Amino acid sequence: MDELSVPIEVFEALRNIIIFYLHRRRETVIQAVVELRPDIIKNLYLEKALDIRISELALDAFRKKQEEGQIKREGIWDNTWRYWMQGDTCELVNIRTGERFDWKAGYPIVFFTGELFFHLKWRMKHHEDNPDIQTYAAWCQENPIDLHVLLGYLADRNILIKRGQHEWALMQHTAGA
Numbered sequence: 001m002d003e004l005s006v007p008i009e010v011f012e013a014l015r016n017i018i019i020f021y022l023h024r025r026r027e028t029v030i031q032a033v034v035e036l037r038p039d040i041i042k043n044l045y046l047e048k049a050l051d052i053r054i055s056e057l058a059l060d061a062f063r064k065k066q067e068e069g070q071i072k073r074e075g076i077w078d079n080t081w082r083y084w085m086q087g088d089t090c091e092l093v094n095i096r097t098g099e100r101f102d103w104k105a106g107y108p109i110v111f112f113t114g115e116l117f118f119h120l121k122w123r124m125k126h127h128e129d130n131p132d133i134q135t136y137a138a139w140c141q142e143n144p145i146d147l148h149v150l151l152g153y154l155a156d157r158n159i160l161i162k163r164g165q166h167e168w169a170l171m172q173h174t175a176g177a
Contacts, residue, residue, distance in 0.1 A: 006143075006153060013135035014150060015159050020132075021119045022109055022170060026050075029090050029103040032077050038062050040088055044105055097126060113148050113166040120147070 030050060033040055038054045039062055040046075047053055065071050074084040081092045088105035099122045102115050123133050151168055154160040161169045 006145075006150070007139065009135055010139045010150075011154060011157065011159070013132040013139075014154065016132040017120065017123065017136060018111070018116065018154075018160075018170060021116060022111065025101040025103055025111075026108050028081075029092060029101050032081060032083060032092060033085075033090055033105070034058070036077060036083065037071070037085055037090075039066075040085075040090075040105055044088055046105055050108070098122060099126075107169070109170040109172070110163060111168055111170075113151060113168070116151070116168075117147055 030041075030052065034052065034054065038058045041050065041052065042054045042059060062071070073086060074082070076095070077083045077092070080094055080096065082095050084091045090103045090105075091101065092103075093100045100115075100118055102112070104110065120136070123130065124137050127133050128137070148166065151160060152162065155162045155168070159171055161171060163169050
């Protein structure tokens with residue numbers, strides 16, 4: 001199968017799915033990081049880039065918890081998400097639905113093929129009525145193709161940038177589409 005045999009609707013659906021994933025991951029993970037480790041955002045000077053403000057009150061509360069040994073690398077956040085944090089990396093897994101996010105603070109538009117694969121599986125199970133999911137799933141059911149190959153086609157169309165063997169970044173001009 002080559003790029004020309006993939007309908008434009010499938011490319012558009014996959015692009016929209018990626019945009020949805022990156023936005024949802026960003027919103028969810030930033031909320032967790034702000035509550036659990038506001039120092040990460042402050043220390044990496046990400047407030048302006050992420051359009052958020054970490055108050056001195058929040059940082060003082062964090063430092064107090066840190067001094068008391070109450071800051072954990074892993075645990076449950078918001079009674080919904082199992083989290084694991086190290087450095088500027090945060091992984092969240094929804095304990096009810098299995099939805100998962102991996103996020104590196106300085107790279108909000110970067111993702112790995114495996115992350116998107118798990119997101120697609122989750123979305124097909126929980127959002128099967130979404131038109132983009134329907135388009136993508138119907139086409140893939142009739143045309144078995146490796147997700148990595150489809151992502152390569154999106155890179156050929158300047159929608160993604162291939163950053164590594166299985167690492168991709170959304171082109172800025174498509175991020176708000």
